[in-house]
Amino acid sequence: MRLSTLLTLPAALLPLIYAKEQHSYTEHLHLKPLPDNSLYAGFTFTSTTPYTAYASNHFRYFPRSLAQILQYTHTAELHLRFALGRWDEESWGSRPRRGSREGGNGVELWAWMDADAEEGWSDLVNSLSGLFCASLNFVDSGKTTRPVLSFEPEGTLEELQETRNGTGELRLLHGMLPHEVVCTENLTPFLKLLPCKGKAGISSLLDGHKLFDANWQTMAVDVRPICSTGGDCILEIQQTVDMVLDIERSMRPRESPIPRPLPIKDITCDETKGYNGHDTCYPEGPGGEMGWSLSSVFGRPIRGSCALGGGEEEEGFDITLKVPSERTVEVISETAIPQSTSSGSRAYRLPKDANFDLDLPHQALESSSSGAFALEQPPLYASRQLTGHGAERGGMHTLLRNPHPYAQRIVYLESLPWFLRPYMHTLELSGAGGKMEKMFYTPLLDRQRGTHLELLIEIQPRSTVEITYDFEKAILRYTEYPPDANRGFDIPAAVIRVLPNNATQDQGQGRDYYLRTTSLLLPLPTPDFSMPYNVIILTSTVIALGFGSIFNLLVRSFVLVEEVPVGALAGVVWRLKDGVARVRGMLKGGGVGKEDDGGGVVKKGEVVVGGEVRKVNGGGGGGGKKDT
Amino acid sequence: MNRWADGKACQLHYPLYIGLTWDDYDISPVQDLASQVQSLLRAENDLSLYDFYIIADTTTAETSQRAKLSGPGAGGELGEYRGHALSVNVITDPSTKSTSASLRTWRPVLDVRHNPERSVDSATLAPFIASEIRKIYEHENDAISHLLRDTPFTTSGQVEALSPEVKSSLDARRTRAFKYAATYHLTFSLFTSSASPSAWEAEQALEDSIRPLLDRFSSISEFTVDTQVQLLASFSPSIAGPQYDESTREWKLQRTDLSGFVNAAEWPLNPGIGSGPTINFVLFVPSEDQSPLVLAETGGNSWLIPQWGGVQILNPSGKQSEKLSAADLRPVMLTFADQLSALLGLPDSPASPSLRISSLVRERATSLVLSASSTLGALARLSLKLTSIAIPDSVAKSVDETILRLDQACHDLRDGRYHRALENARTAEGEAEQAFFEPSMVGQVYFPEEHKVAVYVPLLGPMAVPLVMAALKEFRKLRATKAKVA
DSSP states (O other): OOHHHHHHHHHHHHHHHHTTSOSEEEEEEEEEEETTTEEEEEEEEEEEEEHHHHHTTBOSSSOHHHHHHHHHHTEEEEEEEEEEEOOOHHHHOSOGGGGTTOOSSEEEEEEEEOSSHHHHHHHHHHHHHHHHTSOGGGOOGGGEEOOSSSOOOSSOHHHHHHHHTOOSOOEEEEEEETTOOOOHHHHHHHHHTSSSTTSSBGGGGOOHHHHTTSSEEEEEEEEEEEEOTTSOEEEEEEEEEEEEEEHHHHTSOSSSOSOOOOOGGGOOBOTTSOOSSSSOOOBOOOOSBOOEEHHHHHSSOEESOOOOSOSGGGGSOSEEEOOOTTSOOEEEESSOOOEEEETTEEEEOOOSSSEEEEEEOOBOOOHHHHHHTOOOOOSOEEEEEEEOOSSSEEEEEEEEEEOSSSOEEEEEEEEEOTTEEEEEEEEEEESTTEEEEEEEEEOOBTTTBOEEEEEEEEEOTTEEEEEEEEEEEOOOOGGGSOTTGGGOEEEOOOEEEEOOOHHHHHTTOOSOEEEEOOOEEEOOOOOOTTHHHHHHHHHHHHHHHHHHHHHHHHHOOOOOGGGOOOOHHHHHHHHHHHHHHHHHHHHHOGGGHHHHHHHHHHHHHHHHHHHHHHHHHHOOSSOSSTTO | OHHHHTTOSOOOOEEEEEEEEETTSOHHHHHHHHHHHHHHHHHOSTTTTEEEEEEEOHHHHHHHHHHHHHOTTTTTTHHHHHTOSEEEEEEEOTTOSSOEEEEOSSSSEEEEEEOTTSHHHHHHHHHHHHHHHHHHHHHHHHHHHHHHTTSTTOOTTTSOOOOHHHHHHHHHHHHHSOOOOSEEEEEEEEEESSSOOOEEOHHHHHHHHTHHHHHHHTTTOEEEEEEEEEOSOOOOTTSOOOEEETTTTEEEEOHHHHTTOSOTTTSOOOOOSSSSOEEEEEEEEOOGGGOSEEETTTOOOEEEETTTEEEEEOOOOSSOOSEEOHHHHHHHHHHHHHHHHHHTTOOSOSSOHHHHHHHHHHHHHHHHHHHHHHHHHHHHHHHHHOTTOOOOHHHHHHHHHHHHHHHHHHHHHHHTOHHHHHHHHHHHHHHHHHHHTOHHHHHHHTSOHHHHHHHHHHHHHHHHHHHHHHHHHHHHHHHHHHHHHO
């Protein structure tokens, strides 16, 4: 069984189950060890409320704080993502949940809203910004796009509009904030939305220290309406947290997190390597599967279950662990745990008020069995880079590779900030098997709107397509630069939607697959930020100099040296200098005394005259009566 | 602006039109009685804020007769329909021993039972009615006098000194109540410290107990209601928590803990979106091992947090059920209803709720007029003090609107149209606040002259040096020539 199908199956069944029990809450944890000592953990929390209760403001499991925002802004369907890190497709294979619950690096938000969408959108981002402690309020019109092909509603929006007698068409708006750093302050409000608030059930494993230490993690909030044919609607909120933990790193003790080398006697040397001397050792890897337990990886065991729905839903299992059947798994709990084991996966139900822990000791598995757990190949590989040099121009280069023996159609969405100005005539699709079928393009407006570019491309079997275009970098206004302007500007990730086709539908994977490239860092020409102060000082100095000289030219009168009378102060200075010269003469010795006296007098005269002249020009202090 | 701030623009007076009916008399003795009562009421100086107009109304008598016949529902609009603040209904009843008066609960009607055969009663009828009316408006008069105290709207002799007890009770009522708003958001939350009960029939219970009260208030404000259930709620770490009392086998919550009982950091009680304050009502169900939980001093289970909401503890009954039924919630909701009236500032007397609400309308309108005027005064002082502040057009427009609305409110008050006065005063208050807190003006305040100096000093400093030196020189020269002349 594949990871993705396992996850899509319950999601597809959910509406059928909840049609009966309308106020409901379920949670599920999916664990799967990945190669290189990584562990994938996928948390899913689903609550529903009848639409009538939502409309009349009576909430049970559905969070009231979020519902108020949705009502106030007339949002029909909402998707919010917080993501950090990169899913390593080369070593971890296909994305969990077919990429439908992850976002680009930072924060991503898209929603279907009622007709007066512009104002509602601004209210929505501001309210969500307050609720999730994120800078979502910076998603302004310049960062908002209206994609056409990339997203489709997950809920039954048309039926909902009929039930609500809504006439206006719902509009999709999409915004990304790649610069946002997702951290603990976003997790706390996320947990507050859950009925058990991280105090019981699988959410008790979620701890900011471990979650944000993961190699890749994404938090998602998805609200969608589900209407049955009879016109009964329910509103479903699904909160998911997906992460890939490095087992070794998460198991390090918190008090001394720096890894230290083992003592030499504990290290086994790799004997297959050639040694030149006896004092060297190539340490051998531990081999086999690394040992781990829930409490060591997540820092604490699960504190009881959060089963709220009543008797009917207790059939479901809370935890699914996907390991080969010969892997030893010990359940540590005070009470008996109902569990089921099928080939390749084990399921557990959490005890009511007791701790629960899973322990998987270190074990060497036969290679044949791990072969059965070969990673699923993703439908598409994608990477995106900036090219070019200099502060004026640059280029974008995207590489899409279809590894499968059938052709695939994809939608490629770019939303670029306004200060990156693409030259659309340079847009080029090169490579053997690419064909552009459709293009949607909204040109940018400076400071008001970014570029929206959507391409529908068909990629031939086993071929690679390159999308390239050039762009110009805009020069920003002085106040538009962030404090860390020299770090560069984040360019949001490109969203790629792989449309389902006949070949994949045959394999039971009817739904879209989403992937996002990494976000990029664009260096823009930055000015010297001390410039205004330099300018003020420099111009002031120049003006003051000019003013001083002209003023003196106007005010002073110029006289010959001989006409200058010796002022009181000049006399004092003269006498002082005379004294100094005499003392100096005495120190040098009596032989030259006479000559010095005469020379001294002459010098005094010169000094005084020079001083007077300088003073006249400079306008400084000194003898006040010299220009009578 | 200053006329309002100084209280010169409006003389606050409250005309009260009181209808008088006497069921089996002709128009003339009723008019006699009316004029007697009116002169009696005006002769006394203690209700100086009011102008009483007693109107003998024979048509009302017919209406009320009909109302009596057709049942209680038909005459519901009696007072409001006639524009009367109160209707006095004198009923001749030979069976009564002495004259008695009673207020109807949901209508502003005072029924006076009177026995005409006893001549003593006939003579004292007018003073009796006057004293009854005075009793009804005494409390409101105190409250409004208290509002007007220490404001420029007080005129000498109009407001008499209040006793300290009355004053403190009025103060308590005022600190408890929310500021007046056009819309209030009511949030009813069930917090349980364990995982059950996880549901409550709040919708039904609210419909039964809270909705009638809200309908009464609907002439003053609008209300939105929402409910939520929050599980696994823990106490805030800042409070000591309940202590077990061996003797009574109860968990006692100390008085000092009550202020920190609501765990603001963890309990999701965020205010509603949109304008208007949120009033929170919290029902807390303690866990099995911490129940029964009571307040240490009174043994009660509910308390009110001024200008925030109400808290109530519901100890789980013997059988732990998943769901609280509407019947379980009935007493809870009645307590919440009491707390809500207190939080909205409803006065404690007179006995009839409809009279209390109309007296609340007058109080609120008065306090809004006062607050809008004082905001105007503050804005005027501010603009005089900070001369460099730039006042945008929007502020000027708001001030104009405020003054216009205040004038209208004043007229409405004097004419006895209290609901319209409230509406106008509310708009005036809103506009005044908007003018005072205009964001662009706040920004101006924080760019004082000193900052400009910092920019100009590098330019002016070097330029000043030759100027100063030349000035000194000229000064010396002048002195020297003077000395020479002398």
